[in-house]
Amino acid sequence: MAGPEPVLRLSGITKRFGALLANDAVSLQLGAGEVLALLGENGAGKSTLVSILFGHYVADAGAIEVFGRALPSGQPKASLAAGIGMVHQHFTLADNLSVLDNVMVGTEPLWQPFSRRRRARDKLAVVAARFGLPVDADARVGSLSVGERQRVEILKALYRGARILILDEPTAVLTPQESEALFATLGQMVAQGLSILFISHKLGEVLRVSDRVAVLRAGKLVAEAPALGTSQAQLAQWMVGQAVAPPTRRPTRNAGDVVCAIDHVSTPTGVRDRLDAVSLQLRAGEIVAIAGVSGNGQVALAELLCGVRRAGAGTVLLDGRPLAAEPARMVERGVARVPEDRHGVGVIGDLPVWENAVSERLRTRTFSRGSVVRRAAARRHAARVIEVFDVRGGGLLASARSLSGGNMQKLILGRALLAPEGENVPLRLIVAHQPTWGLDIGAVAYVQRQLIAARDAGAAVLLISDDLDEVMTLGDRIAVMHHGRLTEAREAQGWTREGIGLAMAGAA
């Protein structure tokens, strides 16, 4: 448990970016052999704090002590030398190199004539054995599973002598079973003398794995408590500042007609993320949630229904007629699409908010007369979208890229769900791909409420999410995606968490 002298002490760390106070006199301690979880919404200041620790930013005020010695600020090399290691959420691995190469890279000075591979291999074997992280040193990283890659990332830090390990959202890409394996590994690392700082937003895991919890909100440290005796609701309240009501889901009414029928669809081989004889029926008035670790075909399925990818074999019917790969026709067929990548695909960042709000409908009679855009009508509709969906930011003329993640997602939702006045093309199908990824608790609740409302209004909703809690809360029926294949879509009551986890890993 926590030793007498803290291995890491942050005192009064303050950091400003212009008018934004990212960290406000944050003081934290990490004890030896302790697992401290750092919680907070997006924008709360977690990444900034950790970047300061790592030397990417220089704090405006405050001091850091590592193992009792002051840490020079703004020097990543100093942080590394002091024993701080970080495992990022998005791995920094070279797929075409072996595990040994990835672990070794950057550890030898450039002017050294020969690479000391045998020595490195032995050292890696010792480190791996000590912390219980078996790896094949010669395996090509590109061929490893996500859990195995994360192990390589951890080994990279341990190989460099990290004694304080920072893990940034480590379970975001893992199945429930892989997460369990990670927690066991964390236990073993602590037993070997490591101290761990664990950044997460998954409240259940945080309470399971950590000894203490620290909550950041709007740059300030608002709470610090032992994990034992703290509830998830309490954590959520600290994170948001008020009690959070989870979206209530009224029990399913009887689902209506089949809106969309996907029949034995496969996408061409050779492309990453493909579908393999996938069949699914989406009925009006129900939410079908697709669980699964990212990279198992979800992108292919979403792109198929968004009209951006063609099926190689099989058919996709919408209201009985084939659904062509023509994004321009989606609006008139009543399909609302929320893509996974809101920055890169959902909005055109350089264009103003109002043009993004009508981008899918510009070719309709409402917003263009022949070739000329009806600017006034377009701006009016955009203003309605912003108002109804509470999109906050610089206004209609601000560039879309200036919106925060949550507001950008609300803009995309509003564009997809709000019909212009006078038009009454009913919404038949909503395709939502990771709609709440990276959003804060308030925005997550909002998006989920919108999806439920759309369902209640009679649309068929396809929700693809790697957040198991979301899948189980929102899905009327649930199916699991693995290696391009889709399980049968069973009623939510017919699944257990373990069952879904096993299906995510391809077992069961």
Place this chain on the structure above:
Amino acid sequence: MRVEKRLQPSPAALALASLGAIVFTLVVSSVLVLVAGAPVGRTYALLLQGAFGSLFAWSETLTRAVPLLLTGLSAAVAFRARLFNIGAEGQLYAGALAAIAVGGLHGGSGFAAPTWLLFPAMLIAAALAGAALLLGPTLLKARLGVDEVVTTLLLNFIVLLFVSAMLDGPMKDPGAMGWPQSVALQPELELSRLVQGTRLHSGLAIALMLAAAVWALLRHTVAGFDIRAVGANARAAAFAGVPVTRTLVLVALLSGGLAGLAGAVEVAGRTSYVTLDMSPGYGYSGIVIAMLAGLHPLGVAAAAVFVAGVLVGADSMSRAIGVPTYLADVIVAVSLLSVLVATLAAQYRLRLR
């Protein structure tokens, strides 16, 4: 000391940076003037006078500005869609050649068609010639990912050699005593003078109208939205239903067409012949002008006048004081570089630890 990126663009920083760009340009060119052994103040005074100091100076500047405006528009339209058309020079020559092909005094008489038919036909032929040259590289880029910078640039050389072959062969002016120039344009097709006694021709009106038309297209039409969307983010544009390849083809037609028109307007307004040296790099200067204008069609007009003024003023100055006219090229090039650096620098802030 560290350099940190700013979160919000600061108008004060941008203004300061632009001022710095102007000052830097003046300093660099002043150094060159001193090296040439001339007094700095008088040199600039002569330059300004030669560019804007009299009606005649203005007429020369505006005449020079016409092809620059058109090639500038050509570059601005293309670059807005991230189609980097470096082939405006060749497209200009192709347009000039097409104009002569339709309206030249072939066999002494030319095509026997009324002027009101022949004049637009000449311009359309020129635009089509320029557009055709850009269409190939555009389709290669859209379908196969071939870099259009390379293809359009290399096409310039091919076109110039083709023009040379034409000028020495089928389109050679029989009365030019061996000098490689094309047959002359039919006199009825020449553009009228805007100011008598000067070289300023109604091509200026054509160019300005086209600038306004391009501005209206980009701002008010669905096609304009498509062009801007494809340039900003082609993937997101495709998701929103924009027909990307079709839009790129439209851009190719517009951009190539504008450059081709530049050639036709030069022939019809200034030279009446096609010669190998009729364009001192207007196609390439168009790129500079488009960048200076931030790819804005109306800004292109201002930038074209600026660059034309510098070129014309330097000509006149060099005749008076002996500083080489290359000073003009230096001023234009340095101002472009400093404007680009200034825009970039305005996004960062220097922090003293």
